[in-house]
Amino acid sequence: MRYVQEFRDPKAAQGVLRAIEAVCTEIGCTADDPLRIMEICGGHTHAIFRYGLDKLVPAGIEFIHGPGCPVCVLPMARVDDCVEIAEQPGVIFCTFGDAMRVPGTRKSLLQAKADGADIRMVYSPLDALELARRNPDREVVFFGLGFETTTPSTALTLQQAKREEIGNFSVFCNHITVPPPIRALLEDPHMILDGFVGPGHVSMVTGIHCYDFVADEFGKPIVVAGFEPLDLLQSVLMVLRQIAEGRAEVENQYARVVPEHGNPVSLAAIADVYEPRPSFEWRGLGEIDASGLRIREGYRAWDTEAKFGIGYGARPKVAEPEGCACGAVMTGRMKPVACPQFGRGCTPDTPLGALMVSSEGACAAYWTYGGARAVAAAE
Amino acid sequence: MCLGIPGQIVSITDAGRQMGMAEVSGVRREVSLAPVADRPLEALVGEWVLIHVGFAMAVIDEHEAQETLIALRELGEAQEALEQMAEGDRALAGVHAGEGTA
Numbered sequence: 001m002r003y004v005q006e007f008r009d010p011k012a013a014q015g016v017l018r019a020i021e022a023v024c025t026e027i028g029c030t031a032d033d034p035l036r037i038m039e040i041c042g043g044h045t046h047a048i049f050r051y052g053l054d055k056l057v058p059a060g061i062e063f064i065h066g067p068g069c070p071v072c073v074l075p076m077a078r079v080d081d082c083v084e085i086a087e088q089p090g091v092i093f094c095t096f097g098d099a100m101r102v103p104g105t106r107k108s109l110l111q112a113k114a115d116g117a118d119i120r121m122v123y124s125p126l127d128a129l130e131l132a133r134r135n136p137d138r139e140v141v142f143f144g145l146g147f148e149t150t151t152p153s154t155a156l157t158l159q160q161a162k163r164e165e166i167g168n169f170s171v172f173c174n175h176i177t178v179p180p181p182i183r184a185l186l187e188d189p190h191m192i193l194d195g196f197v198g199p200g201h202v203s204m205v206t207g208i209h210c211y212d213f214v215a216d217e218f219g220k221p222i223v224v225a226g227f228e229p230l231d232l233l234q235s236v237l238m239v240l241r242q243i244a245e246g247r248a249e250v251e252n253q254y255a256r257v258v259p260e261h262g263n264p265v266s267l268a269a270i271a272d273v274y275e276p277r278p279s280f281e282w283r284g285l286g287e288i289d290a291s292g293l294r295i296r297e298g299y300r301a302w303d304t305e306a307k308f309g310i311g312y313g314a315r316p317k318v319a320e321p322e323g324c325a326c327g328a329v330m331t332g333r334m335k336p337v338a339c340p341q342f343g344r345g346c347t348p349d350t351p352l353g354a355l356m357v358s359s360e361g362a363c364a365a366y367w368t369y370g371g372a373r374a375v376a377a378a379e
Numbered sequence: 380m381c382l383g384i385p386g387q388i389v390s391i392t393d394a395g396r397q398m399g400m401a402e403v404s405g406v407r408r409e410v411s412l413a414p415v416a417d418r419p420l421e422a423l424v425g426e427w428v429l430i431h432v433g434f435a436m437a438v439i440d441e442h443e444a445q446e447t448l449i450a451l452r453e454l455g456e457a458q459e460a461l462e463q464m465a466e467g468d469r470a471l472a473g474v475h476a477g478e479g480t481a
Binding site: 043094096097120121122123124125126127130131134149150152153156160201204205228256257263264265266269 | 431
């Protein structure tokens, strides 16, 4: 089962689905007493809705959509920081396109751009570094955002900036890491989870042993998964088999891309450039210990926080907008359609909460693949 | 930004910076080869890699890369990645996004 066409083969999917049904029967999970399986990665959330996998699996399985969309969990105060930096004279502010529409207290980056700030959407942090080379009289800031999948790209870019002594470039670091929020969720007494589908491309960088604690300390199965429908179904089956057999292990369904010990160059670059912050705020989840990264002393000259005097936590925390239930949705306590704002005050065109902004947010995915119809049908 | 897309390395453009030219769905884009430079750079020419935000993050099997590209094209996601790359080119050219792209 190596190639994509095989990962979309309806016959193979039927086979896996039948196996899933058999294990569900063996475990005895039902719609009233379902097994709750969390997919951590926003890419998986997107794929589950796109292929309707939540409807394909037996009613005894409930998908809980985890906090794995970096745009969605970014606290509003950090968006305000971005706008403040971008509006300073002489700054070219570079960002991935995904972050442009995230609402801040005053405005989003998109609105700041419309108001005249020089904000550029770039594909890669290397584009931002190139802008710094070409504009030596301007201060170029790159908005570093994302999990371990994108963290190596900014780390390697900062190493390059230091080697070339490009002084007018810096990174506004908002990188976060996957294992700490999993621990926080497992320690939350209100959260009842039976197992995890682990992120694929994060694990390509980290390897699979950063999840050992999920199995060893909390006794929950976790299976690192690919992004094709059959990858996800097979991973769910692997989680179920562990539960049925009373095992709790870290397994790797996505071994065709994920090496057991990750990518050594990327891990070395991350360790060289970044260190954990004592804690970092996650939208909907609050402060989580050692879940965010900051730039080490040796790269201070390329650290936007040092350069612009913007420390983490200096700005007062910003409450979620009135009626926004992103936090409850993100911890699995509420389904997107149960939010009073879903499809009314909050749509992908006019997002109120972060889960509606990115295509990997649970609400946006839900809306795009059937939620809009659900709201229309209810009215 | 989390989306990965397969591309084929066609040449080494700057060995010092570990940069190479990748071809993605007929579009050429310079990418960093640093994460996969655990072998001589020249050995990467002709290889297929999974590209995330301008970095080759993993070497992948050619057949699998082709199939993934076909699947991404069907889903419109290859187009999305290519548009993001074009956006980067526009940013470098100093053209503000949204102008002249309609």
